[in-house]
Amino acid sequence: xxxxxxxxWSGLLAASLLLAACxxxxxxxxxxxxxxxxxxxxxxxxxxxxxxxxxxTYSKAPERVVTLDPxxxxxxxxxxxxxxxxxxxxxxxxxxxxxxxxxxMDALNVINESMMYPSKEAIVALSPDLVTSVYPSALxxxxxxxxxxxxxxxxxxxxxxxxxxxxxTTPVTDFSLLYTDLRNFGAIFGxxxxxEAEIAKLQARVEALQKKAKDAxxxxxTMWSYSGEQDPYPAGGVGTPNAIITLAGAKNAFGDxxxxxxxxxxxxxxxxxxxxxxxxxxxxxxxxxxxxxGIKEKLxxxxxxxxxxxxxxxxxxxxxxxxxxxxxxxxxxxxxxxINGLIALK
Numbered sequence: 135x136x137x138x139x140x141x142x143w144s145g146l147l148a149a150s151l152l153l154a155a156c157x158x159x160x161x162x163x164x165x166x167x168x169x170x171x172x173x174x175x176x177x178x179x180x181x182x183x184x185x186x187x188x189x190x191t192y193s194k195a196p197e198r199v200v201t202l203d204p205x206x207x208x209x210x211x212x213x214x215x216x217x218x219x220x221x222x223x224x225x226x227x228x229x230x231x232x233x234x235x236x237x238x239m240d241a242l243n244v245i246n247e248s249m250m251y252p253s254k255e256a257i258v259a260l261s262p263d264l265v266t267s268v269y270p271s272a273l274x275x276x277x278x279x280x281x282x283x284x285x286x287x288x289x290x291x292x293x294x295x296x297x298x299x300x301x302x303t304t305p306v307t308d309f310s311l312l313y314t315d316l317r318n319f320g321a322i323f324g325x326x327x328x329x330e331a332e333i334a335k336l337q338a339r340v341e342a343l344q345k346k347a348k349d350a351x352x353x354x355x356t357m358w359s360y361s362g363e364q365d366p367y368p369a370g371g372v373g374t375p376n377a378i379i380t381l382a383g384a385k386n387a388f389g390d391x392x393x394x395x396x397x398x399x400x401x402x403x404x405x406x407x408x409x410x411x412x413x414x415x416x417x418x419x420x421x422x423x424x425x426x427x428g429i430k431e432k433l434x435x436x437x438x439x440x441x442x443x444x445x446x447x448x449x450x451x452x453x454x455x456x457x458x459x460x461x462x463x464x465x466x467x468x469x470x471x472x473i474n475g476l477i478a479l480k
Contacts, residue, residue, distance in 0.1 A: 177326075182318040185270070185299035188282065190291060195324045200245070200257050202267035204231070205462040206295060207242070210266075211235040212463050213319055213328050221245040221260045223252055223267075230416055230456050232464050254279055258288070264322075266293040268461055270300075293322070297374065297461025303392040305371040307380040309340065312461050332463070339466045340381060343473050347383050350477045358387045358408035358444070361415070361455065362429040366398045374465060375412070378458050382472045384410070400438050410479065411444045412472075416454040426452055451475030 181191040200221040201207040207222055212235065222242035231239050245260070246252040251272060257265065257279075265285055267273050273282050273294040285292040297311040313333045320329025357379050359369040369375035371386060373394030379386045387408045388398060413429050430450065439445050451472055458468030 177321075177324055180321045182293075182321055183296075184318070185274070185294035185296055186301045188294075190293065192291065192322050196262075196264035196291065196322065198260065198262045199264045199266065200252075200260055200262040202251060202265065202272040203269055203460075204239070204456070205268045205298075205460045205464075206266050207239060208232050208235050208462045208464060209295075209316060209319060211238050212332050213316065213323065213325050215319075215323055215325070216242070218323065219243075220262065221252070221257065225249050226416075226456060230454070232456075232462070232467075234463070251276060251279060262290055264291045264293065266295070268295045268298045270294065270298070293318075295461060298394070300372050300394045303372055305389065305392070306373055306377045308377055309336065309381075309465055312463070312465060313337070315461070316463075336463060336466050340469060343466075343469050344381065344383070347473045347476070350473075350480065352383050352473070352476055352480060355384045355409040355476065356387045356406070357384045357410045357412050357451075358403060358406070359412040359414050360429065360433070361413075362432060366400060366403055367395050368398055368403075369414075369459075370394060370396050374461050375414070375458055378453070378465060378468050378472055379412070381469050382476060384472075384476065400436075404438060404442055407442050408444045409447075410449045410451055410476070412458075413450050413452045414455050414459055415452060416456050447479075449479050451479070 178195075179191050179193045181189055183189050195218075197218060198220045199210065199215070199218045200223075201210065201219055202223045204222075204224065204226050207219065210216075210219060216238045219242055222239070222244055223246045224244045245256050265273070272279065273285075273292055280288065282292040282294060295311075295315045297315050313336070316329045316333055317326070320326040358366075359375050359379075360366065368388045368391075369379075369386065370391030370393040371389040372392050376386050376389055379389075387403075387406045388396070391398070411433070413426055415426055415429070433439055433445060443449070452475065453468045453471045456462075457464045457471065
């Protein structure tokens, strides 16, 4: 399981809701409208909206991109933009990379150490024309790196994805924000057709998986997400995990908590009595119980949990943070794992 710094993990669990589509899209409760300038025959200039409604205009496609986390890197690689990435920030360990983009990610220039963000100097040395991330801890809350306005003063564009921005308290119940981010990247880099094609593939998989759940006769279950932390810090209603739980036909035990993740007492876990525990591996900092068996052992040893339904039935579904804890095209894999896990329990 990934071990990260206190600085980063606070960002991982403080999260972000990004980018509105540049191309016209159907509005939804989680998808703000995007704006667009009049475009030349080349498709530029193009204006997109990222986290918090901030608009940025691009006169041409970026050529030198620094990514500040693996999740945003996966999105860019899915769109065929490997050659644009001059610097990559790695927060995953061996074996945690997405199979679809692993070979390309393995070849990227890693610019950080010890699961920490790279320094400002390391980024500037690469002469980027775009710095991008999924996490507010990279572009809003980081005291060591410039924020978006700071990068603008240095002549560098920045893009903070809407998918983990979480400045809104609107529950996230689908992958609309992911699709918006992909559409905006398509507009920024002049690969709109590729973006639409990849989005269509993801949407088709979601539809097929929901049909699979329906055909299997899955009944709604209440789910608590747990990563092995000392005190519970489950996913709330405003984030990617809630979307995955909802799309799978289940109910988030803490979906009424209007945050991406939040501290909850053990007594509240017992009170809400979840039917299933989502064991979210590869999330968290320096814990001695980072892997699946350790997390299960910790739960089994806690006398406060002995009578909750999920523990009595040993009802666990395992989906890692890298798949389901943060916005990335891998979220559809997380949905598949979730539905397959629920079918197995049935």
